[in-house]
Amino acid sequence: MIVFESVTKRYPGGTVAVDHLDLEAPKGRITVLVGPSGCGKTTSLRMVNRMVEPTSGRVLIDGADTAASPPAALRRGIGYVIQHSGLLPHRTVLDNIATVPLLLGTDRRRARSRAMELLERVGLTPALAKRYPAQLSGGQQQRVGVARALAADPPVMLMDEPFSAVDPVVREQLQNEFLRLQEELGKTIVFVTHDIDEAIKLGDRIAVLRVGGRLAQVASPAELLARPVDAFVAAFVGRDRGYRALGFAAVSSLPFEREETVRLGEALATARDRLNGGWVLVVDAEDRPQGWLSEDGARLAAQETVTEDALNLGGTLATEDGSLRELLDAALSSPSGRGVVTDGEGRLLGSISPSTAVRLIEERSSAPAGAPGTGEEA
Amino acid sequence: MIAALGRIPAQGGQSPPGLLGYFSAHRTEVLHWLWWHAWLSVLPVLIGLVVSLPLGYLASRRRWAYPALVSVSGLLYTIPSLALFVAMPSILGTKILDPVNVVVALSIYTVALLARVVADGLGAVPEDVAQAATAMGYTPLQRLAKVDLPLAVPVITAGLRVAVVANVSLVAIAATIGVPELGQLFTNGFQLSSTGPYYPPIVLGIVLCVVLALVLDLVIVLVNRALTPWRRTEAHR
Amino acid sequence: MSNALTWLTDPVNWQDQLGTPGIPTQLGNHLAYSLAAVAIATVIAFPLGLLIGHTGRGTPVVTFANGLRALPTLGLLILLYVVVSPHISGRGDAPYLVPTEIVLVLLAIPPVLGNTCAGVQNVDPAVRDASVGMGMTGREVLFRVELPIALPLVLSGLRSAVLQVVATATVAAYVGLGGIGRYLYDGLAARDFAQMTGGAVLVAALALVLDGVLAGVQRYAVSPGVSGRFGTGPAQAGARVAEAAGKASVPA
Structure with a gap:
């Protein structure tokens, strides 16, 4: 566990970067520091490995004051990942990863x-x-940067906007793999980002800092979305928080309905027979949904059988054990008005209407307090 | 530095006349040498620039041309100036004392330095600016004249400054083979010192060379400012 | 030119004779004066450049050294000769050699100092930050990270120092020093243009060879990761793609 005890950083010019920060980063969890630029999040992170020395207060790692150990030795025991990787350009990838073990x-x-x-x-x-x-x-x-930080198997990792400089698609991949890796490794991680969506996606706990280096709120992602403590946090967390909070609400039992389907390659006549409200769901041989076929589509198709190019691909899919957000999105995006639900392997389970999705959301809102916390592990 | 050197004749002040005395006694020659020195420094830079622009443009546009340019200019830059001055007559068929030797040799150095700078400067025009100009319908030649070249001016003038300051020092060396310019003050001082140190012409030569270099440098800086008004407004913001 | 070739290929000129050293001896002298000056300058300027670059303190020293470049080398050479040589009542070449070496060292310092300092200062701050963050000490950062990355600039500073020194050592023959410059000035005095041109060819060749040797050292010593010479084949194509991707991914 990392503990900030009333840590302050004041620069010679008088600027206060971090102001009496009290914060705990629990063992084996990801604690995200988030806030606008100038909120002191990077300074706070860098005080853990003494890249910045606190003006007052203490930083403890597993009860030991970091000020007590020599900086270089301290840092060799802490993984460090930064935005622009900072790989040593004159060394191969392999030697870059081996840097800290070689130093040790x-x-x-x-x-x-x-x-x-x-x-x-x-x-x-x-x-x-x-x-x-x-x-x-x-x-x-960035992947090499992460591998390098892991090389000496440090229990603690500091990550300063590690995924900010890559494009959105790659960023999402890196985030997902990072979460998978953390599940295996269970490091104590302090993660800095300016991106609230990244914070919500990755954090077990999120610390929102405001300009001037004061802590505004520490909470789980779901709690932060549901109950921002003040106008600053509410504004920083942003719009759509009600909708985004649904992402942390797991669905236990789904009242989905059976959906008539037609397989790719079956006769169009069969498809026309099974139209329901002008639409029929098309699946492949393994029962995985491929798209919707409309009445017009079935009439105008060039072939006599159901082919992929006649399908409407507008609907998103929800998984059985996914979140309410996924479910609502599937229902709202479906051209037929019926959201498609699949199992973990992507096979069709049934469909759900927007009104059913809304009913599920209403049931959740009327549930006893504390419910938002249940989604914390999502 | 100039101030420090200025003190030296005071130490050796016993040898009459002093710096100013020497200057007033040899005013006509010294001014003549200064004039020649300035010409021999500036002319090669002008010739070099005219030759470097097309060469640099070619190197910035053709993949094969850039490495060729870099190796050839590197090679030319390696040759010591005195060797080039001395070798010129057998290449050009001129006389050993002909100032043309100096002009041609220094033009070669200037091209060796500047062609690469021009190529780098033209190559450093931001891709989005170049693309936008093309998208608005500039022909390649218009783009060069109206966009690429103006934006490369600061880089090119930086190269010109290096070239002109180097030339002032290199021109002086030609005095050792008899070309009349400010270097004559050094060779004269050397000969006059054979019986005992006599500083005035040497120090005068150093001072005039440094002043000439600074003045020529300043002229280029001013031209650069005049050609790039947008950078001035940026600086004032 | 053909006269110069005759002079260069005349075996008489390649042998030491009474009072007139042959070409190999003068080449050796020239090389010795030049390398000694560059070595002394490097011993002074290289550690100083590393220190200034690493600590960021003392940059005025670099600015001052660069300012020295505006001084005319011939003027400096003759001034120092006139000032210093009367105080040296040494034997042989010493009255010529000492002032000349001082000027050559002064000439070689700015490129080595400036380039070493700039090379260390230009290291990507992210790389320095990551190195410190991984637990490198100041010394480790300097010698394991900053120096290897600065090496191309350090060596190119050394190359331009060598070229300037070889060129100026030629001019130093004017005040009486040995070396290849002797052929240029003695040839001029004797109106022996073959000897002059031959000397010019020799000194140009010497400069080219020295520069070539240092270019080879540079090629060998600098990591491909810094120089960008990744070898040929698919790896290089990959590099170009990676580079493009890297550029594209950096937000403007």
């Missing part, structure tokens, strides 16, 4: 074999081992 005196061969292991663990092919950082894409560089 591990022999080269062991350090390299460990680095090789980590390379695969962060989802990179071993063929990249001998490349130099300049030969990698931005996303690959």
Whole structure:
């Protein structure tokens, strides 16, 4: 566990970057520091590994005051990932990952074999081992950055906007893999971002900081969306919070209805017979939904059978054990007005109407207080 | 630095006449040498610029041309100036004392330095600006004249400053093979010192060379400012 | 030119004779004066450049050293010769050698100092930050990270120092120093243009060879990750794609 005890950072000019911060980052969890620029989130993070020295207050890691150990030794025991990877351009990917073990005196061969292991663990092919950082894409560089931070197997990791400099698609991949990795490793992580959506997606706990380095609120993502403490946090968390909060509300038992389907390759005549409200759901041989076929589509199709190019692909899919947000979105986006629900393997279970989805949301709102917290692990 | 050097004749002040005395006694020659020195420094830069612009443009547009330009200019830049001054007559068929040797040799250095700078400057025009100009319908030649070249001016003038300051020092060396310019003050001082140190011409030469270099540098800075009004407004914001 | 070739290929010129050293001896002298000056300058300027670049303190020293470049080298050479040589009642070349070496060292310092300092200062702040964050000490950051990344600039500073020194050592023959410059000035005095041109060719060749050797050292010593020479084949194509992707992903 990392504990900030009334930590203040005041710069010589008089600027206060962090003001009496009290915060705990629990063991094995991801604690996200989020806030607008100038809120002192990066300064707070850098005070953990003494890249910045606090003016007053203490930072404790597992009860030990960080000020007591020499900075370099302290840092070798803490993983550190930054926005622009900061990979050493003159060293190969493998040697970059092995940096900290080598600093700690591990022999080269062991350090390299460990680095090789980590390379695969962060989802990179071993063929990249001998490349130099300049030969990698931005996303690959960030993966190497994460592998490098993990190399000495530190219990604590500090991550400063590690996914901010990559494009949205790659960012989402990296975030998902990061969550998967954390599930295996259970590190104590402090994560800085300016992106509230990233905070909500990744954080077990979120600390919102305001300009001037004061803590505004610490809460689980669901709680933050449901109960922002003041206007600043509410504005920072942003619009659509009611809708986004549904993302943390799991659905236990779904009252979905049976949906008539037609398989790809079946005769159009069969499809026409099964139209319901002008639409029929098309599935593949394994019962996985492929799209909706409309009455017009069935009439105007060039072939005699159901083909993919005649389908409307507008609807999103909800999974059985997904969130209310997913369910509502599936119902609202479906051209037929019926949201498609699948099981974990993507096979069709049935459909649900927008009104049923809304009824589920209403039932949740009337549930006893504390319910938002149940979605915390989502 | 100038002030420090100015003190030296005071130490050796016993040898009459002093710096100013020497200057007034040799005013006509010294001004003549200064004039020549300025010409021999500036003319190669002008010739070099005219040659470098098309070369640099070519190198910025053709993939093969850039590495070729870099290696050839690197090679030319390696040759010591005195060697080039001395070798010129057998290449050009001129006399050893002909100032043309100096002008041609220094033009070669200027091209070696500047062609690469022009290529880099034209290549450094931001991609979005270049694309926008093309999208608005500039022909390649119009784009060069109206967009790329003006934006490359600060880079090119930085190269010109290096070239002109280097030239002032290199021109002086030609005095050792007899070309008349400010370097004559050094060679004269050297000969007059054979019996005992005699500083005035040497110090006068150093001062005039430094002043000439600073003045030429300043002229380029002013031209750069005049050609790039948008950078001035940025600085004042 | 053909006269110069005759002079260069005449075996007589390649042998030491009474009072006149042959080409190999003068080449050796020239090389010795030049390398000694560059070595002394490097011993002074390289550590100083590393220190200034690493700490960010003392940059006025670099600015001052760069300002020295505006001084005319011939003027400096003759001034120092006139000032220093009367105080040296040494034997042989010493009255010429000492002032010349001082000027050559002064000339070689600015490029080595400036480039070393700039090379260290230009290291990507993110790389420095990550290195400190991983637990490197100041010394480790300097020698394991900043120096290897600064190496191309350091070596190109050394290359331009060598070129300037070799060129100026030629001019130093004017005040009486040995070396290849002797052929240029002695040839001029004797109206022996073959000897002059031959000397010019020799000194140009010397400069080219030295620069080539250092270019080779640079190629060998600098990490491909810094120089961008990743070798040929698919890796390089990959690099270009990666680079494009990297650029595209950085927000404007």
